Amino acid sequence: MSDDEGSAASFEASRLGRKDHWDGVYDREISNFVETGDIGEIWFGEDSANKMVEWVCRNIDNADARILDVGCGNGHLLLSLAEEDYTDLTGTDYSAQAVELATRITKQRDLEITYVVQNFLDPEDVARVAGERKFDVVLDKGTYDAICLKPKDGDEDGAEVDTGARDMYPVSVVNSLSPDGVFLITSCNWTEDELVARFAPHLTLVGRVKHRSFQFGGVIGQTVSTIAFKKS
Ligand SMILES: C[S@@+](CC[C@H](N)C(=O)[O-])C[C@H]1O[C@@H](n2cnc3c(N)ncnc32)[C@H](O)[C@@H]1O
Known part of the structure; x- marks a missing residue:
């Protein structure tokens, strides 16, 4: 078993992997x-969101680049x-x-963002949203983490993950x-490695974003990892 498989096997399915x-x-x-105007949870905190936005601003010069946020939640990154x-x-x-929720918040702020219901694990849905032009940038904060906790179909209350x-x-x-598109992902369940x-079997690593690190038992780790990949 590879390190990757070993660590993934230690995850148990969770409600965070369920659509309901x-x-x-x-x-x-x-x-x-x-009721209150509160836009809701910013997963992994404002600092992580700001780091992703800064990365895009530093690396994507074209203001008309086509940008997708997968599992956008309340849409705060966009x-x-x-x-x-x-x-x-x-x-x-x-x-x-x-x-x-994201549509309501965006309308209140008088901004222009398109929101679409899409199951990112459904190839037809992915093709429909990407269209022929596809996206120059794909962003993910916390969605891959949630997907990795999805229970097996038909066993929604079980602990076995849907690998x-x-x-x-x-x-x-x-x-x-x-x-030439780029993919920027932030995770708190997976290390950079x-x-x-x-x-890496699908995409080429092009950058890492530094987050605050902590030290435990002499090993330096990070609570949050952000990595950038390129398609080609
Ligand atoms: C941890 S939340 C992160 C939300 C948002 N990206 C943020 O940073 O605040 C995970 C999000 O992934 C969405 N999600 C989970 N599985 C998905 C799937 N298969 N397709 C699309 N979205 C999914 C959830 O509905 C939820 O909004």
């Missing part, structure tokens, strides 16, 4: 937004990119409630990207 969980989360977040004057922004999520979902994900990334091992 996310539908419930975003139902509550829509109510909160309507809101920040719209404020940085990126014009061609799409957010997708398999939860229709997430898409509704097929984990294997399908990089294929969907490749099929969403234009020939594990992300490289998982994506």
